[in-house]
Amino acid sequence: MPDRDRDEEGRARNARPRDALGRPLPRGAEGEDRAPEGVVRAPAVALAEAQRLLDAGRPFHAHEVLEDAWKSAPEQERELWRGLAQLAVGLTHAARGNARGATTLLERGAGSIAAYAGAPPHGIDVAGLVGWAKDLAAAPGAGADPAAAAPRLRG
Structure with a gap:
Protein backbone atom coordinates (compact mmCIF):
# COMPACT_ATOMS: atom_id res chain seq x y z
CA MET A 1 0.00 0.00 0.00
CA PRO A 2 1.46 3.42 -0.93
CA ASP A 3 2.29 5.99 1.73
CA ARG A 4 -0.46 8.46 2.54
CA ASP A 5 -0.21 12.00 1.22
CA ARG A 6 1.29 14.21 3.91
CA ASP A 7 1.78 17.93 4.37
CA GLU A 8 5.07 19.58 5.38
CA GLU A 9 4.32 18.88 9.06
CA GLY A 10 3.67 15.17 8.45
CA ARG A 11 -0.13 15.32 8.86
CA ALA A 12 -2.16 13.12 6.53
CA ARG A 13 -3.63 15.14 3.64
CA ASN A 14 -5.47 13.79 0.63
CA ALA A 15 -3.79 15.39 -2.37
CA ARG A 16 -6.21 13.91 -4.90
CA PRO A 17 -8.04 16.49 -6.98
CA ARG A 18 -11.66 17.16 -6.03
CA ASP A 19 -14.77 18.25 -7.87
CA ALA A 20 -16.84 21.33 -6.97
CA LEU A 21 -18.67 19.35 -4.29
CA GLY A 22 -15.46 18.04 -2.73
CA ARG A 23 -15.69 14.49 -4.06
CA PRO A 24 -12.24 12.97 -4.75
CA LEU A 25 -11.38 12.49 -8.41
CA PRO A 26 -8.85 10.04 -9.82
CA ARG A 27 -5.22 11.08 -9.49
CA GLY A 28 -4.18 13.13 -12.49
CA ALA A 29 -7.72 14.36 -13.21
CA GLU A 30 -8.47 18.05 -13.53
CA GLY A 31 -10.01 19.18 -10.26
CA GLU A 32 -11.34 22.35 -8.72
CA ASP A 33 -9.02 24.80 -7.03
CA ARG A 34 -9.11 24.12 -3.31
CA ALA A 35 -9.16 26.67 -0.56
CA PRO A 36 -5.80 26.56 1.17
CA LYS A 71 -9.99 26.43 14.54
CA SER A 72 -8.54 29.93 14.93
CA ALA A 73 -11.55 31.64 16.59
CA PRO A 74 -11.55 32.79 20.18
CA GLU A 75 -13.07 30.21 22.52
CA GLN A 76 -16.39 32.07 22.89
CA GLU A 77 -16.96 31.96 19.09
CA ARG A 78 -15.76 28.46 18.25
CA GLU A 79 -19.20 26.86 18.40
CA LEU A 80 -20.53 29.54 16.02
CA TRP A 81 -17.84 28.90 13.41
CA ARG A 82 -18.15 25.15 13.83
CA GLY A 83 -21.88 25.45 13.23
CA LEU A 84 -21.33 27.55 10.11
CA ALA A 85 -18.94 24.90 8.78
CA GLN A 86 -21.56 22.22 9.53
CA LEU A 87 -24.17 24.18 7.56
CA ALA A 88 -21.84 24.26 4.55
CA VAL A 89 -21.28 20.51 4.84
CA GLY A 90 -25.03 20.01 5.14
CA LEU A 91 -25.52 21.89 1.86
CA THR A 92 -22.75 19.77 0.35
CA HIS A 93 -24.60 16.58 1.31
CA ALA A 94 -27.87 17.97 -0.08
CA ALA A 95 -26.17 18.78 -3.39
CA ARG A 96 -24.69 15.27 -3.52
CA GLY A 97 -28.14 13.74 -2.98
CA ASN A 98 -27.39 12.47 0.53
CA ALA A 99 -30.64 13.54 2.23
CA ARG A 100 -29.88 11.84 5.55
CA GLY A 101 -26.41 13.39 5.84
CA ALA A 102 -27.79 16.78 4.81
CA THR A 103 -30.53 16.70 7.42
CA THR A 104 -28.15 15.60 10.17
CA LEU A 105 -25.54 18.29 9.47
CA LEU A 106 -28.06 21.08 8.87
CA GLU A 107 -29.84 20.34 12.14
CA ARG A 108 -26.55 20.05 14.01
CA GLY A 109 -25.24 23.29 12.51
CA ALA A 110 -28.47 25.17 13.29
CA GLY A 111 -28.29 23.92 16.86
CA SER A 112 -24.67 25.04 17.15
CA ILE A 113 -25.31 28.61 16.02
CA ALA A 114 -28.75 29.21 17.61
CA ALA A 115 -27.26 30.36 20.92
CA TYR A 116 -25.69 33.35 19.13
CA ALA A 117 -29.03 34.70 17.82
CA GLY A 118 -29.42 37.25 20.62
CA ALA A 119 -26.18 39.06 19.83
CA PRO A 120 -24.76 37.69 16.58
CA PRO A 121 -21.11 38.62 16.06
CA HIS A 122 -19.64 39.92 12.79
CA GLY A 123 -23.03 40.72 11.28
CA ILE A 124 -23.84 37.03 10.86
CA ASP A 125 -27.55 36.48 10.21
CA VAL A 126 -27.92 33.74 12.80
CA ALA A 127 -31.74 33.79 12.84
CA GLY A 128 -31.88 33.70 9.04
CA LEU A 129 -29.36 30.86 8.86
CA VAL A 130 -31.22 28.80 11.45
CA GLY A 131 -34.44 29.23 9.45
CA TRP A 132 -32.66 28.40 6.19
CA ALA A 133 -31.13 25.26 7.71
CA LYS A 134 -34.44 24.05 9.12
CA ASP A 135 -36.18 24.61 5.77
CA LEU A 136 -33.47 22.78 3.82
CA ALA A 137 -33.33 19.95 6.40
CA ALA A 138 -37.06 19.45 5.89
CA ALA A 139 -36.63 19.29 2.09
CA PRO A 140 -32.97 18.48 1.32
CA GLY A 141 -33.72 17.95 -2.37
CA ALA A 142 -34.02 21.74 -2.61
CA GLY A 143 -30.22 21.83 -2.25
CA ALA A 144 -29.60 19.93 -5.49
CA ASP A 145 -28.34 23.19 -7.02
CA PRO A 146 -26.07 24.44 -4.24
CA ALA A 147 -25.60 27.92 -5.77
CA ALA A 148 -29.36 28.46 -5.93
CA ALA A 149 -29.79 27.12 -2.39
CA ALA A 150 -26.85 29.05 -0.89
CA PRO A 151 -27.68 30.94 2.31
CA ARG A 152 -26.74 34.52 3.08
CA LEU A 153 -24.19 34.44 5.90
CA ARG A 154 -24.61 38.11 6.78
CA GLY A 155 -27.80 40.14 7.02
Missing part, protein backbone atom coordinates in the same frame (compact mmCIF):
# COMPACT_ATOMS: atom_id res chain seq x y z
CA GLU A 37 -6.03 24.90 4.58
CA GLY A 38 -4.81 26.34 7.85
CA VAL A 39 -5.17 29.99 6.82
CA VAL A 40 -6.01 32.41 9.60
CA ARG A 41 -8.37 35.04 8.21
CA ALA A 42 -10.09 37.96 9.91
CA PRO A 43 -13.78 37.10 10.47
CA ALA A 44 -14.97 39.52 7.77
CA VAL A 45 -12.53 37.99 5.27
CA ALA A 46 -13.54 34.43 6.17
CA LEU A 47 -17.23 35.28 5.81
CA ALA A 48 -16.71 37.03 2.47
CA GLU A 49 -14.63 34.14 1.10
CA ALA A 50 -17.10 31.53 2.34
CA GLN A 51 -20.00 33.50 0.83
CA ARG A 52 -18.20 33.75 -2.51
CA LEU A 53 -17.70 29.98 -2.53
CA LEU A 54 -21.31 29.27 -1.51
CA ASP A 55 -22.61 31.59 -4.23
CA ALA A 56 -20.41 29.75 -6.75
CA GLY A 57 -21.98 26.40 -5.79
CA ARG A 58 -18.91 25.22 -3.89
CA PRO A 59 -20.16 24.58 -0.35
CA PHE A 60 -17.50 21.96 0.40
CA HIS A 61 -14.81 24.56 -0.25
CA ALA A 62 -16.72 27.14 1.83
CA HIS A 63 -16.70 24.59 4.64
CA GLU A 64 -12.89 24.49 4.52
CA VAL A 65 -12.70 28.28 4.95
CA LEU A 66 -15.21 28.17 7.81
CA GLU A 67 -13.35 25.28 9.42
CA ASP A 68 -10.15 27.35 9.45
CA ALA A 69 -12.10 30.17 11.13
CA TRP A 70 -13.46 27.71 13.69
Whole structure:
Protein backbone atom coordinates (compact mmCIF):
# COMPACT_ATOMS: atom_id res chain seq x y z
CA MET A 1 0.00 0.00 0.00
CA PRO A 2 1.46 3.42 -0.93
CA ASP A 3 2.29 5.99 1.73
CA ARG A 4 -0.46 8.46 2.54
CA ASP A 5 -0.21 12.00 1.22
CA ARG A 6 1.29 14.21 3.91
CA ASP A 7 1.78 17.93 4.37
CA GLU A 8 5.07 19.58 5.38
CA GLU A 9 4.32 18.88 9.06
CA GLY A 10 3.67 15.17 8.45
CA ARG A 11 -0.13 15.32 8.86
CA ALA A 12 -2.16 13.12 6.53
CA ARG A 13 -3.63 15.14 3.64
CA ASN A 14 -5.47 13.79 0.63
CA ALA A 15 -3.79 15.39 -2.37
CA ARG A 16 -6.21 13.91 -4.90
CA PRO A 17 -8.04 16.49 -6.98
CA ARG A 18 -11.66 17.16 -6.03
CA ASP A 19 -14.77 18.25 -7.87
CA ALA A 20 -16.84 21.33 -6.97
CA LEU A 21 -18.67 19.35 -4.29
CA GLY A 22 -15.46 18.04 -2.73
CA ARG A 23 -15.69 14.49 -4.06
CA PRO A 24 -12.24 12.97 -4.75
CA LEU A 25 -11.38 12.49 -8.41
CA PRO A 26 -8.85 10.04 -9.82
CA ARG A 27 -5.22 11.08 -9.49
CA GLY A 28 -4.18 13.13 -12.49
CA ALA A 29 -7.72 14.36 -13.21
CA GLU A 30 -8.47 18.05 -13.53
CA GLY A 31 -10.01 19.18 -10.26
CA GLU A 32 -11.34 22.35 -8.72
CA ASP A 33 -9.02 24.80 -7.03
CA ARG A 34 -9.11 24.12 -3.31
CA ALA A 35 -9.16 26.67 -0.56
CA PRO A 36 -5.80 26.56 1.17
CA GLU A 37 -6.03 24.90 4.58
CA GLY A 38 -4.81 26.34 7.85
CA VAL A 39 -5.17 29.99 6.82
CA VAL A 40 -6.01 32.41 9.60
CA ARG A 41 -8.37 35.04 8.21
CA ALA A 42 -10.09 37.96 9.91
CA PRO A 43 -13.78 37.10 10.47
CA ALA A 44 -14.97 39.52 7.77
CA VAL A 45 -12.53 37.99 5.27
CA ALA A 46 -13.54 34.43 6.17
CA LEU A 47 -17.23 35.28 5.81
CA ALA A 48 -16.71 37.03 2.47
CA GLU A 49 -14.63 34.14 1.10
CA ALA A 50 -17.10 31.53 2.34
CA GLN A 51 -20.00 33.50 0.83
CA ARG A 52 -18.20 33.75 -2.51
CA LEU A 53 -17.70 29.98 -2.53
CA LEU A 54 -21.31 29.27 -1.51
CA ASP A 55 -22.61 31.59 -4.23
CA ALA A 56 -20.41 29.75 -6.75
CA GLY A 57 -21.98 26.40 -5.79
CA ARG A 58 -18.91 25.22 -3.89
CA PRO A 59 -20.16 24.58 -0.35
CA PHE A 60 -17.50 21.96 0.40
CA HIS A 61 -14.81 24.56 -0.25
CA ALA A 62 -16.72 27.14 1.83
CA HIS A 63 -16.70 24.59 4.64
CA GLU A 64 -12.89 24.49 4.52
CA VAL A 65 -12.70 28.28 4.95
CA LEU A 66 -15.21 28.17 7.81
CA GLU A 67 -13.35 25.28 9.42
CA ASP A 68 -10.15 27.35 9.45
CA ALA A 69 -12.10 30.17 11.13
CA TRP A 70 -13.46 27.71 13.69
CA LYS A 71 -9.99 26.43 14.54
CA SER A 72 -8.54 29.93 14.93
CA ALA A 73 -11.55 31.64 16.59
CA PRO A 74 -11.55 32.79 20.18
CA GLU A 75 -13.07 30.21 22.52
CA GLN A 76 -16.39 32.07 22.89
CA GLU A 77 -16.96 31.96 19.09
CA ARG A 78 -15.76 28.46 18.25
CA GLU A 79 -19.20 26.86 18.40
CA LEU A 80 -20.53 29.54 16.02
CA TRP A 81 -17.84 28.90 13.41
CA ARG A 82 -18.15 25.15 13.83
CA GLY A 83 -21.88 25.45 13.23
CA LEU A 84 -21.33 27.55 10.11
CA ALA A 85 -18.94 24.90 8.78
CA GLN A 86 -21.56 22.22 9.53
CA LEU A 87 -24.17 24.18 7.56
CA ALA A 88 -21.84 24.26 4.55
CA VAL A 89 -21.28 20.51 4.84
CA GLY A 90 -25.03 20.01 5.14
CA LEU A 91 -25.52 21.89 1.86
CA THR A 92 -22.75 19.77 0.35
CA HIS A 93 -24.60 16.58 1.31
CA ALA A 94 -27.87 17.97 -0.08
CA ALA A 95 -26.17 18.78 -3.39
CA ARG A 96 -24.69 15.27 -3.52
CA GLY A 97 -28.14 13.74 -2.98
CA ASN A 98 -27.39 12.47 0.53
CA ALA A 99 -30.64 13.54 2.23
CA ARG A 100 -29.88 11.84 5.55
CA GLY A 101 -26.41 13.39 5.84
CA ALA A 102 -27.79 16.78 4.81
CA THR A 103 -30.53 16.70 7.42
CA THR A 104 -28.15 15.60 10.17
CA LEU A 105 -25.54 18.29 9.47
CA LEU A 106 -28.06 21.08 8.87
CA GLU A 107 -29.84 20.34 12.14
CA ARG A 108 -26.55 20.05 14.01
CA GLY A 109 -25.24 23.29 12.51
CA ALA A 110 -28.47 25.17 13.29
CA GLY A 111 -28.29 23.92 16.86
CA SER A 112 -24.67 25.04 17.15
CA ILE A 113 -25.31 28.61 16.02
CA ALA A 114 -28.75 29.21 17.61
CA ALA A 115 -27.26 30.36 20.92
CA TYR A 116 -25.69 33.35 19.13
CA ALA A 117 -29.03 34.70 17.82
CA GLY A 118 -29.42 37.25 20.62
CA ALA A 119 -26.18 39.06 19.83
CA PRO A 120 -24.76 37.69 16.58
CA PRO A 121 -21.11 38.62 16.06
CA HIS A 122 -19.64 39.92 12.79
CA GLY A 123 -23.03 40.72 11.28
CA ILE A 124 -23.84 37.03 10.86
CA ASP A 125 -27.55 36.48 10.21
CA VAL A 126 -27.92 33.74 12.80
CA ALA A 127 -31.74 33.79 12.84
CA GLY A 128 -31.88 33.70 9.04
CA LEU A 129 -29.36 30.86 8.86
CA VAL A 130 -31.22 28.80 11.45
CA GLY A 131 -34.44 29.23 9.45
CA TRP A 132 -32.66 28.40 6.19
CA ALA A 133 -31.13 25.26 7.71
CA LYS A 134 -34.44 24.05 9.12
CA ASP A 135 -36.18 24.61 5.77
CA LEU A 136 -33.47 22.78 3.82
CA ALA A 137 -33.33 19.95 6.40
CA ALA A 138 -37.06 19.45 5.89
CA ALA A 139 -36.63 19.29 2.09
CA PRO A 140 -32.97 18.48 1.32
CA GLY A 141 -33.72 17.95 -2.37
CA ALA A 142 -34.02 21.74 -2.61
CA GLY A 143 -30.22 21.83 -2.25
CA ALA A 144 -29.60 19.93 -5.49
CA ASP A 145 -28.34 23.19 -7.02
CA PRO A 146 -26.07 24.44 -4.24
CA ALA A 147 -25.60 27.92 -5.77
CA ALA A 148 -29.36 28.46 -5.93
CA ALA A 149 -29.79 27.12 -2.39
CA ALA A 150 -26.85 29.05 -0.89
CA PRO A 151 -27.68 30.94 2.31
CA ARG A 152 -26.74 34.52 3.08
CA LEU A 153 -24.19 34.44 5.90
CA ARG A 154 -24.61 38.11 6.78
CA GLY A 155 -27.80 40.14 7.02
